[in-house]
Amino acid sequence: MTRLDASDLANRLGREAEAVCRHYLGAGHRLGNYWQVGDARNTPGRSMFVRLKATAKGPAGKWTDAATGEHGDLLDMIRESCGLIDFADVVAEARTFLSLPRPEPAPAPAPEKKKRPSTPAPSGSAEAARRLFAMSQPIGGTSVEAYLRNRGITALHGTGNLRFHPRCYYRPDDHGPTETWPAMIAAVTDLKGGITGAHRTWLAPDGSDKAPIDTQRKAMGDLLGHAVRFGIASEVMAAGEGIESVLSARQAIPHMAMAAALSAAHLAAILFPETLRRLYIVRDNDPAGDSARDSLVERANTAGIEAIVLSPVLEDFNEDLRRLGIDALRANLRVQLAPPDVARFWLEAA
Known part of the structure; x- marks a missing residue:
């Protein structure tokens, strides 16, 4: 198969990205315009995000594992989830999937449309860190990318564990009013890739520098031993x-x-x-x-x-x-x- 043929096959899969994810990454779930799962091998978790619809940031089917920096398209995901080695086997599996009839998607229960945690996560906890990271977005074209480039950092491959939050809460002290600033959100992970914490760096809106606030960085969650x-x-x-x-x-x-x-x-x-x-x-x-x-x-x-x-x-x-x-x-x-x-x-x- 030529590179062009492979690209066409990846695009065809991308047009049915959610169906592909439901079939091969059933341990995950939809989160807005993304499918969220632990990794490309269908491990339960929240580190990997698959784009379900094409946006200005990229085509449907592109995925990034925030814990490891791995990324790819849906052919790569099929290879990993099925444990395949030869590319010919990956192609055969993808073609088999595309030939299958598509069942009508089951309607989502009403509460799922605006799903919220049943109880607030304790402030500063690992769960609060995971929720913050899940609410953030890739850094491409954001003030996080501008901030890093302004510091001379242009090699941004494998940085899927850095994300952008446009309005991250910041409180100067326990009694002061809460402010919001753009922020770089970094996932802190253990050796298995599980998110145990998060680190926030509040930024100026244009990414030219850190935000003009007293405490420009703060971590949350379980940090000891992790990174x-x-x-x-x-x-x-x-x-x-x-x-x-x-x-x-x-x-x-x-x-x-x-x-x-x-x-x-x-x-x-x-x-x-x-x-x-x-x-x-x-x-x-x-x-x-x-x-x-x-x-x-x-x-x-x-x-x-x-x-x-x-x-x-x-x-x-x-x-x-x-x-x-x-x-x-x-x-x-x-x-x-x-x-x-x-x-x-x-x-x-x-």
Whole structure:
């Protein structure tokens, strides 16, 4: 099958995206213009979103797994959900599905049209974090994308766990009035991809900078040991504190899995995947970063994992990216990588 034929088949599936999702991702459910499920293998959960109707942001059938950064079209989803390896088998399965008669969709119960949680989630809880993330939208064309690009971060592949909320609540103090600001919502996930928390960065409406408020960032949910993840970790990964700093390092090494633990204390306590053999520590150049580095190196070595510290020239890697430029950032990081990873990741990044 040619690429054109495959594209046509994906488009045909996209025209029946909801029927495809109901057939292959029955553990999920419809949420507005998306089908929500745990992953492309039909695991119950809320991390993966499949677009059901074409919009200005993309065609129907495109999906993103916010927990892992995986994405694709409905052919990719059929491959994963059915456990297929050969593309010819994926095509055959898709054609079989398209030839099946379509049953009349069952009318949705009236309460489902305006479904609301029966009880409010406790403030700051993991459930509240999951609900906030589910209410947010992809970052393409939003002030989140503008904010990241204004900080020099343009490699946005695998960032499905970052989303945009146009009016995220912000309260200056316990007694002050509630305000709303645009916000970058980051999903905090465990090693299995389950959302345990969320991190909010309130932004100026045009994405030029953070919002002009006292507390510009705040996390919620169960954070200890977990992180905001970019890519799927295997034998090698990098971990740091801030989202912007980690994404800046990823500009230079775009194919290495990375994780942002959101603070020095949480970086020191981040959990290791069972497959991990080498951990790069994306260090911030301050006393808290030094303490996190020392704790993490000790924990990694105790677990039989090689730990290598990546140090910025200035305060952090985002400052390096913005003030020194991508070429200087790449040069600094290249000399700090282990030789096998230079061959593996640098050639991939070139």
